[in-house]
Amino acid sequence: MSIQADGRCDVVRDDCAPNVADFPLVAAGAGVKPTVVNVRGVSIGDGTFNLIAGPCAVESREQLLRIAEVAADSGAKFLRGGAFKPRTSPYSFQGMGIEGLRILAEAARQFDLRIVTEVKDCESLPDVAEVADVLQVGSRNMQNFSLLEAVGRQRKPVLLKRGMGARLVELFMAAEYIVAQGNPNVILCERGIRTFETMTRNTFDVGAIAMMKHWTHLPVVADPSHGIGIPWAVPAMARAAVVCGADAVMVEVHDDPSHALSDGQQALTPQAYRALARELNDLSRWACLRHEQGR
């Protein structure tokens, strides 16, 4: 910030732009093609729109199969669900573990879905990577550099969630850790940041989606469920993500939110999810159309 001789400009933001030399492998640039991540035949980052749906955590075989069916019926090609859950309290439900992975695999087979599930440490990585189609690295692990390197040394695509207090350049350097190890299939995920606001769980940062698309060549997924944390507000955030260029939207769906073992409060019911899926597909076509007219 500086005062110029003629009294102009009390905010000079020439230095807003990140230094792309800090994240050379993931930075967008002239002649750099967007990364398209192929997940068992489904592409993320090629201009099409994708839905990722499912419960916060796998709770039982019956629960997951019911929700997976809802997800698939509404056009989602990806099923989300945690088997290993990082939790703030050691006394909270920590996930079904290996059994949860087995259930995910069954649901994926039955409904032709690709699995997005969290890997929370290097120890469980081999087990998780055997089942997962996309390995999610959670917000609290965005700067768990050993885990980043470990997922960088294998080949399954990685969904890297932004830390809740992270600057974007830190996210980009976290992605750089993965790619530098040899795995180019990284997908960035905006899931809301911590702010002073108490009326929402987090503050969903759509500007971050625009920045990720602009400064890197990686695909971007939005997670409005964690981003806002209130079911009736999830659809608005999801729409915002689509018109800001998100390649996919990931939403939590639960058919009995009030009895969910984790984060039930923010999950959509199957009915609300179906309505949102229709709406987002329609809106993504509008966005895509505009984009093509703009060329």
Next chain:
Amino acid sequence: MSIQADGRCDVVRDDCAPNVADFPLVAAGAGVKPTVVNVRGVSIGDGTFNLIAGPCAVESREQLLRIAEVAADSGAKFLRGGAFKPRTSPYSFQGMGIEGLRILAEAARQFDLRIVTEVKDCESLPDVAEVADVLQVGSRNMQNFSLLEAVGRQRKPVLLKRGMGARLVELFMAAEYIVAQGNPNVILCERGIRTFETMTRNTFDVGAIAMMKHWTHLPVVADPSHGIGIPWAVPAMARAAVVCGADAVMVEVHDDPSHALSDGQQALTPQAYRALARELNDLSRWACLRHEQGR
């Protein structure tokens, strides 16, 4: 936050909901109709979409007339522009003052635009209110309670900007100050909040737009220019605002951004503004259509 006997739920957000008794006059509720603010024949809050465009500050008669013409040509019914500018530094350009108001009035007459301009203190309120169609109370004055009461004691509509570190309930109570004095014509404005991010000027909080529409009956305007502060990212933020239910979008337009006396870095060129105006009108029809189908 609490741990339940069965280990469920590490985030319980039953208390996320604000206490509407804290802002009884502006709270939405059963049987409460949305406020529609009529500004010389143009309604804000009735389901139609409006554009507010213009420079950050009035800099000269020629500048304002040129930009006002651009604004009007692209369908804006409102002209923004500051004559009294609150500035972080006492040495920054403080606005043209009374002369700026005179120029605003001329431009408004010539292009049939309604004027949105900032009132920064009680002293200048009579002068500003004589010319303005909508009185803007800026972010730094959101909790200037004497000013809130003063604009509440007159009848011109008030555009109340959210403070850059304010919680939404504080914004709602600030609006309550105005309405409690007898002026029901309050419009809330999301203009970005301060966060840790350095890649953008502010973090544009679309979730706030959804919350304002849900918890109050007041119209909501989005200001993506301040919200993100980067011209190429303003259109994405504006689209996000529209699909989250904003009644109007206010954008800064300057035909020579690099020589602007205030905040030029974030202004759209006339060309970029025209493209955005077309896009937002189209998108708002899509949003409106969906809304009607949903009834």
Next chain:
Amino acid sequence: MSIQADGRCDVVRDDCAPNVADFPLVAAGAGVKPTVVNVRGVSIGDGTFNLIAGPCAVESREQLLRIAEVAADSGAKFLRGGAFKPRTSPYSFQGMGIEGLRILAEAARQFDLRIVTEVKDCESLPDVAEVADVLQVGSRNMQNFSLLEAVGRQRKPVLLKRGMGARLVELFMAAEYIVAQGNPNVILCERGIRTFETMTRNTFDVGAIAMMKHWTHLPVVADPSHGIGIPWAVPAMARAAVVCGADAVMVEVHDDPSHALSDGQQALTPQAYRALARELNDLSRWACLRHEQGR
């Protein structure tokens, strides 16, 4: 942030230092003497330590006289107390106004105390300035530039509180507004900033005290009562302020905290206040002694 050829240093903070040209009149520098503010014979900023004590708000003549006696008995030379109270809600107690000022004047006369009281707008400035020895500009008004200019045009010393989301350079420029109008008697006040923490009312920023003393020549007052907001933690914060170089500490004292009309929760009882006063006087002598040995 940048990566150097040899891989060193992921945080380069050469630009941490503020640009002192942004606040030339208040910046410390070679040959610039510290400002000593003389308040009816009592100096702030000359290396001695001062206490400012009193209730958040003047509530009645009896209340104020009782607390003023406690304050004076324990060595405070300044009495704080609000007559005009800016409040988040229009329905909260707004202070006793002119009647409150009259009571303050009486208490000050009776116990030979200097009055520190808030001025919340330009309208009431003449009335407040007639009674106050030090005019407090509150956190929410730190960037109420018209008020800053108004207190700059008169001669009573000004206690300028840091905004709860303000960067220090913004505080320094706010002080610059006052001094640029001709009033050099500005005292900076750290009163805590808003953070994510919910266990305390604010986060008391002792680092800010060190920065204020280092980068400006103005005296610095600490307000641990607002800073932490919990009575049992106020003494620790007050001690921290003293060892970081604060010229004075301002504490809220109430003899019936649970019935206070404003912020009673954070006030010290007279007994706790007396113990703190003794402790701080002792500690300030320790700090002063060290300082002199260091010369």
Next chain:
Amino acid sequence: MSIQADGRCDVVRDDCAPNVADFPLVAAGAGVKPTVVNVRGVSIGDGTFNLIAGPCAVESREQLLRIAEVAADSGAKFLRGGAFKPRTSPYSFQGMGIEGLRILAEAARQFDLRIVTEVKDCESLPDVAEVADVLQVGSRNMQNFSLLEAVGRQRKPVLLKRGMGARLVELFMAAEYIVAQGNPNVILCERGIRTFETMTRNTFDVGAIAMMKHWTHLPVVADPSHGIGIPWAVPAMARAAVVCGADAVMVEVHDDPSHALSDGQQALTPQAYRALARELNDLSRWACLRHEQGR
């Protein structure tokens, strides 16, 4: 926040207090004795004051031996130094690894110091635990729950640093993870939080020290070097920590800060460190004396 019938109190903070049932094993309470961690004959948490000093990272045998001698000469019983360094960028210096541990061990033997060094993942835990006397879990790993459990399953004391955007209750629950696995020897560490301020590296939160001492029975260490990030301001922060009850202060010392491979900017020179050590020992006696008089 609520408005009462009589207009009192716009901030009610009855719920400021954390729910101690969320961290039962580390919560303070009636009849619960403070935890005293014994580190090879030196106690932390018994009311005495300790210094932990050393470079950010082990850079060479010569460097570490020189600095270790300085540390020991001034009364530190603990030597800090990182061998495995988590870094924001994959291209920054990542520490000397096993070789660094070997050097730490030699320095510790030679100067009778106890080693505090970071463990950044479960993989390197056995190696680090073989050499370290205290295992540091860094800010970015505060919610790396697998690592917390791993250090909980072994017996070396753990220094748990607060995450830079963490709420204190989250820190307390992170400590609970460790203790719940069977390791009671946990030391909490305040190292500054991320705020909007740009003039300092972090905002050193002395209030957090007071809260940690009040709500848990664990010893507390302050890290003013990371906390403020500016060498000339480290002593003030260290003093503040002592008068707020910190059991130990950890400072970075480097004899050639401008050539440090990591965080050199915030390190004290040996000369500055020696002066600070004298001052803190003196101040801690003052604090201790006051404490005993208060009984």
